[in-house]
Amino acid sequence: MSASPRKTDIGPPHYEQFLPPIIKKNYGKWLYHENPRPGVLVHVAESGDKLYSVRAGTPRILNVKTIRLFADLADKYCGGHLRFTSRNNVEFLLTDESKIDALIEELHDLGFPVGGTGNAISAIVHTQGWVHCHSAATDASGVVKSLMDELYPHFVNMDLPAKLRIAFACCLNMCGAVHCSDIAILGVHTRVPEIDHANLPKMCELPTLIASCPTGAIRPATVDGQQSIHIEEHLCMYCGNCFTVCPAVKINNAKTDGLSIWVGGKVSNARTEPKFSKLVIPFLPNNPPRWPETVEAVKHLVEVYAANARKYERMSEWVERIGWPRFFKLTGLPFTKYHIDDFTHAGETYKRSAQLKH
Amino acid sequence: MADPVSVEEVAAAMFDLVKSTYGKKNLKAMDLTKAMIEQFGEDRCDKQLCKQAIRQLIDSGKCTYSYVGGSYITLPPEAGS
Amino acid sequence: MSEKKRETPLLDELEKGPWPSFVRELKKSADTPVIQDLLGQLERSYEEHLGHWKHGGIVGVMGYGGGVIGRYSDLPEEFPHIAHFHTMRVNQPAGWFYTSDALRKICDIWEAHGSGITNMHGSTGDIILLGTTTDQLEPVFSKLTEIGFDLGGSGSDMRTPSACCGPARCEWACYDTLAAVYDFTQSYQDELHRPAFPYKYKLKFAGCPNDCVASVARADMSFIGTWKDDIQMDAEQVRQYAASGTVDIQKDVCERCPTRCMSWDGTNLTIDNSECVKCMHCINVMPKALRPGKERGCTVLIGAKAPIVGGALLSSVFVPFIEMEPPYSDLKELLEAIWDLWSEHGKNRERVGEFIQRVGLGNFLEQIGLEPVPEMIAHPRTNPYIFFGEELHEKQA
Numbered sequence: 001m002s003a004s005p006r007k008t009d010i011g012p013p014h015y016e017q018f019l020p021p022i023i024k025k026n027y028g029k030w031l032y033h034e035n036p037r038p039g040v041l042v043h044v045a046e047s048g049d050k051l052y053s054v055r056a057g058t059p060r061i062l063n064v065k066t067i068r069l070f071a072d073l074a075d076k077y078c079g080g081h082l083r084f085t086s087r088n089n090v091e092f093l094l095t096d097e098s099k100i101d102a103l104i105e106e107l108h109d110l111g112f113p114v115g116g117t118g119n120a121i122s123a124i125v126h127t128q129g130w131v132h133c134h135s136a137a138t139d140a141s142g143v144v145k146s147l148m149d150e151l152y153p154h155f156v157n158m159d160l161p162a163k164l165r166i167a168f169a170c171c172l173n174m175c176g177a178v179h180c181s182d183i184a185i186l187g188v189h190t191r192v193p194e195i196d197h198a199n200l201p202k203m204c205e206l207p208t209l210i211a212s213c214p215t216g217a218i219r220p221a222t223v224d225g226q227q228s229i230h231i232e233e234h235l236c237m238y239c240g241n242c243f244t245v246c247p248a249v250k251i252n253n254a255k256t257d258g259l260s261i262w263v264g265g266k267v268s269n270a271r272t273e274p275k276f277s278k279l280v281i282p283f284l285p286n287n288p289p290r291w292p293e294t295v296e297a298v299k300h301l302v303e304v305y306a307a308n309a310r311k312y313e314r315m316s317e318w319v320e321r322i323g324w325p326r327f328f329k330l331t332g333l334p335f336t337k338y339h340i341d342d343f344t345h346a347g348e349t350y351k352r353s354a355q356l357k358h
Numbered sequence: 359m360a361d362p363v364s365v366e367e368v369a370a371a372m373f374d375l376v377k378s379t380y381g382k383k384n385l386k387a388m389d390l391t392k393a394m395i396e397q398f399g400e401d402r403c404d405k406q407l408c409k410q411a412i413r414q415l416i417d418s419g420k421c422t423y424s425y426v427g428g429s430y431i432t433l434p435p436e437a438g439s
Numbered sequence: 440m441s442e443k444k445r446e447t448p449l450l451d452e453l454e455k456g457p458w459p460s461f462v463r464e465l466k467k468s469a470d471t472p473v474i475q476d477l478l479g480q481l482e483r484s485y486e487e488h489l490g491h492w493k494h495g496g497i498v499g500v501m502g503y504g505g506g507v508i509g510r511y512s513d514l515p516e517e518f519p520h521i522a523h524f525h526t527m528r529v530n531q532p533a534g535w536f537y538t539s540d541a542l543r544k545i546c547d548i549w550e551a552h553g554s555g556i557t558n559m560h561g562s563t564g565d566i567i568l569l570g571t572t573t574d575q576l577e578p579v580f581s582k583l584t585e586i587g588f589d590l591g592g593s594g595s596d597m598r599t600p601s602a603c604c605g606p607a608r609c610e611w612a613c614y615d616t617l618a619a620v621y622d623f624t625q626s627y628q629d630e631l632h633r634p635a636f637p638y639k640y641k642l643k644f645a646g647c648p649n650d651c652v653a654s655v656a657r658a659d660m661s662f663i664g665t666w667k668d669d670i671q672m673d674a675e676q677v678r679q680y681a682a683s684g685t686v687d688i689q690k691d692v693c694e695r696c697p698t699r700c701m702s703w704d705g706t707n708l709t710i711d712n713s714e715c716v717k718c719m720h721c722i723n724v725m726p727k728a729l730r731p732g733k734e735r736g737c738t739v740l741i742g743a744k745a746p747i748v749g750g751a752l753l754s755s756v757f758v759p760f761i762e763m764e765p766p767y768s769d770l771k772e773l774l775e776a777i778w779d780l781w782s783e784h785g786k787n788r789e790r791v792g793e794f795i796q797r798v799g800l801g802n803f804l805e806q807i808g809l810e811p812v813p814e815m816i817a818h819p820r821t822n823p824y825i826f827f828g829e830e831l832h833e834k835q836a
Contacts, residue, residue: 007584008502009628015533015617018541019607028606028615032727043608051608061461061569063468064546064555071539071546080539083604084559086652093608111459127562130484131461131477132510132526132569134494139484141461142453149456174745175562180656180753205384205426208787212427214748241747245427245788247493254489267656269648269663270720271697274655274753288485289449312695312724344750386595387635388782405779413633416502423504424497428788429594429634431504435497 020081022051022095038158039114040100052094054103056112057123057148057155060088061131061141069110077103087123087165089116118158121151121302125176126168129187134247135240136170137187137257138286144168146290147185150299161309161318164302165266172239180265182315183301184277185294187286189238191256192231196248197223204246212245237343259284259294263301264316275316280331282338304331323357363398368411371397373420376431384430387412444469445479449486468555473570476518477554483514491518498525498573500580504634506590507576523572524554527579528565528591530624530631533617534604535560541586548582563641564601564652565591589628595788596634600624602644603651611722612646613664613735614763620644622765636778637785637794647731648719654743654754659791660774661740661754662763666732669712670721676728677708692721736762739770741777742792752792755800759814776807799826 016024026045033043041053058066070090074082078094085091090112092103104114116122124147127133129140147166154160167178170187178184196203209229210218217235221228229249231242243251261284265277280301284293308330309318319327328335341349372390379385391408412431415421424432453462465481468474480491496509508526515522529545545566549555554570561567566588571579580590591599600623603609605616623642624631630640643654646664654661680686681703688703700714701721710721712732722729739761743754761770777791780803785794795803804811813819 006501006581008589009632010584010587010589011625011628012530012532012589012621013541013587015536015607015621018532018536018538023536023607028612030606030608030610032610032730034726043610053608057459058559059459059461059464060558061464062557062559063464064550064557065467066464067542067546067557067559071542074539082537082539082542084535084537086535086564086601086603088559090559111463113457113459125562128558130481130490130492132492132524133490134492134510136490138488139481142450142485145453145456145458145460145462148458152457155458169745172746174747174751179745179751180653205382208384208426208428211787212748214750239747241427244494244747247495252490254487257488265656267650267653269650269655269716269718270723271695271718274650276751276753286488288488289452312691312720386637386787387633388637392783409635412635416504416633419501422497423499423594423634425495425504425509425594427495428638429504429596432497 018081020051020079020093020095022049023093025049026051035118035158038120038156039104039117041117042097050095050097052097052100054092054094054100054107054114055085055089055116056092056107056114057116058088058090058112059141059145060123060126073103073106085122087116087125089123113152113156115156119160119162119164120156120158121154121160121164121166123155124148124166124168125178127170127175129170133170135173135243135251137189137252138170138259138291139288140168140170140187142288143185143259143291143294146292146295147298150295151302154302160302160306162312162314164305164315166298173244178262178265179276180267180274181277182263182266183298184262184265185298186260186262187257188260188283189240189251189253189257190283191238191253192233192236193238193240193243193249193251194253195229195231196250197226197228200228200246200248201226203248209242209246209249212241214239214241218242258286259291261294261297261301264319266314266316271312272314272317272320279339280327280333282336301331326357361402363402363407365407365410365414368394368398368403368407369414369420372408372411372415376415376421376433380433384424384426384432386428386430390431443475445475445482447478447482450478450482465556471555472520473524473554474556476512476520477524477556477570480512480514480518480521492524498576500576500590503590503632505592505594505596505632508593510570521570524570525573525576527553527568527571527576528561528563528593528599529568529583530589530591530599531560531564531566531601533602533620533624534607535564536604536607544586545583545588548579548586552579552582563591563598565599590632592631592639594634595636595638596632596640597627597630597636598639598641599631600642600644601652603646605644605646609646610726611649611664611719611731613666613731614646614662614737616644616646616662616664618765619662619763619767622767623771626771630778636782638788638790640778640791648717649723655740656743656753657745658743658754659741660757660777661743662737662770663740664731664735664737664763665717665760666735667760668732668734670710670715670732671730672708672710673728674707677725678706680725680728681705686724692724695720695724736760739773742790742795744790744792748788748790749793749796752790752796754792756815757809759812773807773809780806 221230261281262277558567602616602620643658739758740754
């Protein structure tokens with residue numbers, strides 16, 4: 001091959017070349033859709049054409065060998081056309097209804113469950129964790145795998161009051177949208193970072209480091225005759241922002257890092273407005289390889305929600321109807337001072353009325 | 359614009375700034391831009407010109423982008439050490 | 440070099456169970472020294488409860504400041520094959536549609552020049568190629584561009600914009616999300632690849648208020664499809680839903696409507712569309728009977744972000760309604776005005792949402808040249824400490 005000039009700024013390939021013929025034909029002319037069974041959607045066009053999407057869960061970390069298997073399935077069942085969803089599921093786009101069963105069977109044999117549609121738990125969106133991240137308080141893939149093994153029946157069935165979206169982030173950077181999920185699991189640091197004074201001046205720029213702290217806890221200091229920093233411990237809330245700008249301020253801690261659980265967030269506008277998830281369990285131990293405390297807690301939350309919420313009520317809508325006191329009573333979770341906000345505008349989260357259920 | 363500076367001149371002045379602050383202060387694209395407008399004057403240098411100068415510095419390999427929680431413009435590893 | 444297979448008893452536990460296993464995905468390449476070291480280091484993390492990666496530095500392809508994330512093991516002597524283990528972000532096709540051919544080509548490149556491990560996809564939407572060495576970055580990049588792919592964003596730049604599947608496969612798409620995300624991405628290649636902002640800037644295109652790309656939680660600018668006129672109704676299909684027993688129209692639809700703008704008399708569903716807030720609930724419940732109206736466009740919201748640095752924010756209304764037609768000139772003008780203002784006055788690592796909190800939405804609007812409208816707020820201020828400007832009395836005079 002002759003050396004071609006180096007290309008830059010070409011941007012992504014145009015999407016049209018990847019669309020199957022049935023989509024090109026009916027683009028923007030879909031009439032309605034149905035969800036005949038878990039993991040299968042049928043979209044019906046004004047023309048009468050029907051497009052069947054078969055959705056399978058993946059572990060997000062995919063080997064190219066697995067992607068090739070998906071490509072082979074797409075060739076075999078849908079003219080080579082497939083897509084991925086915003087929650088890391090793979091979707092095969094079929095026009096022949098009679099091939100759905102065979103495709104689902106092949107996916108099952110390969111270990112990829114079909115589901116995640118309708119009133120179900122879809123795949124948990126998550127971050128990199130110990131597989132690839134520097135600031136992870138815990139692993140991500142391992143906790144998610146452990147959770148989904150237990151929640152599996154809710155992925156392959158549609159037996160919940162409404163859809164339930166779970167997200168996982170391994171630190172407060174939250175590169176997953178965990179802060180607006182029905183259930184969010186968040187890795188937390190709980191101790192002040194350890195400062196590597198010997199290397200700090202070489203590795204980090206002081207003004208940026210000092211400015212990185214949201215509470216102004218970082219002060220310049222001279223340590224052993226070298227320019228370094230001092231952290232006001234009482235101001236530190238372990239966000240790890242300093243570590244992101246300066247690797248010599250070590251936030252990760254094998255003994256004191258752990259997980260927290262938040263509920264009642266959503267992003268859709270359906271019925272109620274989008275909202276943040278709220279803290280329900282401040283700290284659970286970091287316990288690989290299966291994180292039993294976290295799995296048990298999430299499973300319990302799903303069960304209490306499923307048993308008590310009314311049809312179409314998402315986690316947030318259920319909690320809003322029953323109120324937080326009853327939520328803590330029904331779940332049996334202890335309510336502590338850590339549940340009460342103390343950052344900016346904390347007062348807005350206090351109950352400011354006498355309207356209480358007794 | 360009265361007697362504008364050339365892209366090359368701005369790039370050279372930017373390079374001097376990056377070199378003189380190396381290891382002491384991380385500079386972002388906007389820090390360089392503001393410094394150049396200050397140095398050459400608003401009537402001779404603008405954001406667009408600075409953008410071209412940064413592009414020239416980076417494409418020529420004289421400077422490179424770095425990441426330390428945010429993106430900065432710095433000297434390439436060989437030149438800096 | 441004789442590579443010893445590493446023991447991974449803790450990770451092996453995660454090969455069990457019904458959900459697909461990431462450990463199994465890694466082990467599919469267990470014959471390579473890179474994956475042996477990756478498994479070894481990960482097992483170590485599981486033993487010690489501690490991550491072993493270092494971040495940052497100077498890695499990238501020539502000319503770009505985005506698209507490559509520098510990653511290094513902090514145990515390079517023990518795990519030499521992952522001493523450098525950089526991530527490459529590849530700009531996904533709009534809506535994540537692929538052909539098997541295109542995927543195979545990406546796989547071939549990544550198997551030849553990287554770990555063979557990917558994320559499909561990363562949180563922002565890119566194809567994530569997980570783990571390669573500095574010397575392989577240029578070869579991967581040149582091969583990717585040859586098959587028509589380019590890198591996405593990272594660092595203080597416009598991050599790779601993403602979109603829901605839109606009109607390609609959804610009857611609710613109120614504008615062409617795929618056309619829009621493609622157009623904006625192509626228009627701002629420089630902003631995507633050459634970081635010049637105070638911090639990241641994310642764009643997300645959602646076709647309807649269900650917001651399947653979580654734009655309201657994650658995008659500095661969210662384009663959420665909506666409509667202005669009446670919900671389209673097929674009255675016969677409404678009766679079919681009622682007759683089928685799958686939907687209790689009174690309970691499941693009328694009583695769940697946030698503005699109670701619907702009534703059902705057993706035969707006819709009536710909607711007071713002037714009261715409708717376009718929440719999508721009734722349409723979600725009865726997609727065969729109800730559809731968004733015909734006068735479609737989007738609501739633009741601004742400023743969402745995760746907690747770092749100053750706390751999490753949801754995006755808030757910026758333009759209550761605008762038609763989404765190419766070339767999107769008004770929106771691009773607005774976007775560029777925002778970038779200009781924020782780039783000049785934003786602090787280092789300050790997202791635009793935080794910038795607005797700091798300077799005040801009112802001042803921000805004034806600088807951008809946008810009139811304040813009540814759609815932008817949940818309620819007017821309750822706090823009487825008002826920074827009155829000189830213009831108050833100038834206007835009265």
